[in-house]
Every structure is written in structure tokens, then in C-alpha cells.
Amino acid sequence: xxxxxxxxxxxxxxxxxxxxxxxxxxxxxxxxxxxxxxxxxxxxxxxxxxxxxxxxxxxxxxxxxxxxxxxxxxxxxxxxxxxxxxxxxxxxxxxxxxxxxxxxxxxxxxxxxxxxxxxxxxxxxxxxxxxxxxxxxxxxxxxxxxxxxxxxxxxxxxxx
Numbered sequence: 340x341x342x343x344x345x346x347x348x349x350x351x352x353x354x355x356x357x358x359x360x361x362x363x364x365x366x367x368x369x370x371x372x373x374x375x376x377x378x379x380x381x382x383x384x385x386x387x388x389x390x391x392x393x394x395x396x397x398x399x400x401x402x403x404x405x406x407x408x409x410x411x412x413x414x415x416x417x418x419x420x421x422x423x424x425x426x427x428x429x430x431x432x433x434x435x436x437x438x439x440x441x442x443x444x445x446x447x448x449x450x451x452x453x454x455x456x457x458x459x460x461x462x463x464x465x466x467x468x469x470x471x472x473x474x475x476x477x478x479x480x481x482x483x484x485x486x487x488x489x490x491x492x493x494x495x496x497x498x499x
């Protein structure tokens with residue numbers, strides 16, 4: 340039975356390479372990680388940050404010559420806040436290592452585009468969150484990365 344996205348993979352991942360955020364699981368009703376602050380708040384929990392550091396150190400100790408990190412992060416939702424805290428952690432703990440961060444945004448369809456006076460309130464709120472998450476994500480991720488590269492199939496970073 341499929342429980343998380345990694346269940347679709349044909350490659351079996353090491354258990355330490357996946358950290359499941361139980362508050363935002365896909366089974367049953369759960370909250371939606373839609374705001375930058377929600378993502379940041381997740382990694383302010385001492386238990387969560389300790390678990391993340393433990394998993395990170397597991398892989399860092401296996402390296403013969405660690406050169407840096409690559410971080411792929413959604414910018415349009417609450418994972419931009421998670422990514423911001425992760426890059427901050429990497430920047431603080433491994434200051435001499437390079438951090439290449441990819442800020443990913445989806446292609447937004449023309450349905451529900453934010454236009455003055457024409458969008459239902461929930462669409463305009465969703466677009467506002469998307470814009471705010473993207474802006475905050477770019478600022479925070481780029482400040483703690485050696486190189487920040489926004490990446491989208493849309494020319495507008497998924498923002499209209």
C-alpha cells in the first residue's frame with residue numbers, strides 16, 4: 340500500500356534518508372503545509388531539529404571528503420520555510436562547505452489566476468500565499484546558500 344511519495348520509487352531508499360512530517364501526512368484529514376511560517380515552525384521543535392541533525396550527521400560521517408550540499412526546495416508552499424531553516428542549519432554547522440540551493444516552482448495554469456475583481460477569495464488567498472512563500476523563500480534561501488538558482492518551467496517562477 341502507498342503511504343508516501345517514496346513508495347512509488349523503484350529504488351529502495353535508506354530509512355535515514357527520509358524524514359516524514361507526521362502533521363502533514365496524506366492519509367486521512369491533515370493540515371496543509373501552505374505558509375512559510377508553518378515550515379519554519381516545524382524546524383523550531385527541538386525533537387524535529389535533533390532528528391534532522393542526527394540523519395544529516397549519519398551521512399556526513401560516511402563522506403571521505405565533503406565538498407558541499409545540494410538542496411532542492413519548493414518555493415511556493417510551506418516547504419520554503421522548511422528549506423530556509425535547513426539551509427540555515429547547514430550554513431551554521433558547515434560554514435566552509437558550499438551550499439547549492441535549487442528553488443523549485445510549479446507551472447500555474449491560467450485557471451485561478453489572480454486578477455483584480457475576478458478571482459474567488461480562496462483563489463486570491465492561495466495566490467497571495469504562493470507569492471509570499473516564494474518571496475520569503477528566495478530571500479532566506481539565497482542568504483544562506485553559496486549559490487541560489489530558481490528553477491521553473493514557467494517564465495514567471497509560477498507566479499502570475
